Amino acid sequence: MYTGLQHLHSYLAYLVLLGLLVSILTAIGGWMQNRPFADKDRKRALLGLIPTHLQWIIGLILYFISPLGAANASGAAMKDANSRLYILEHPLTMIIAVVLITIGYSRAKRLKLGKARFQSIFVFYGIGLILILSRLPWRAWFAVS
Known part of the structure; x- marks a missing residue:
């Protein structure tokens, strides 16, 4: 179960990034063209919101079942940058981004x-995306097996 959730969390991250980019680009286009906010714009905003919430729920489960x-979490782990990323920095930053x-x-x-x-x-999706990108475990994404 743990491995499956870990893979789901890793691959769903791509969907989150894509959904946020689509939402942000749609918002930029509508803002610059000064067009009315239509139902299709609301649905495109949901493309960023829904995967982000789903990813957060899976991440929360992983936080409590992952080694x-x-x-x-310990004082010694806080001195190690990689452990601190997984214990504190990544979860806290992702919660702020989701909010x-x-x-x-x-x-x-x-x-x-x-x-x-x-x-x-x-503005809000953009700041959230910047926060997400700032605390992704990039080493894990690009690790060579």
Whole structure:
């Protein structure tokens, strides 16, 4: 089960990145063209939101069953950069990113003007994407077996 969840978490990350990019590019286009926020724009924003939430849930489960997660938390592990990434930095940064993306979507639903709705998605999803990219375990992604 652990290995399956670990692979799912790794491959779902590509879908998260793709969904966020589609959402951000749609928001930039709508914002710059000053067009009304349509139902298709809401659905494209969901392409960034839904995979991100699914990824967070899988990551949360992994955090508690993985030997790299909560089970590894100790003072000695905090001195090792790789252990600290898995125990603290990656999970905390991802929680902040998910919260920001959720705020961006929720805020866009409440706003009335199309330009403001696109701007909300662009800013919050963009910051969330930057945070996600800053704390991905790149070494694990590009490890040579």
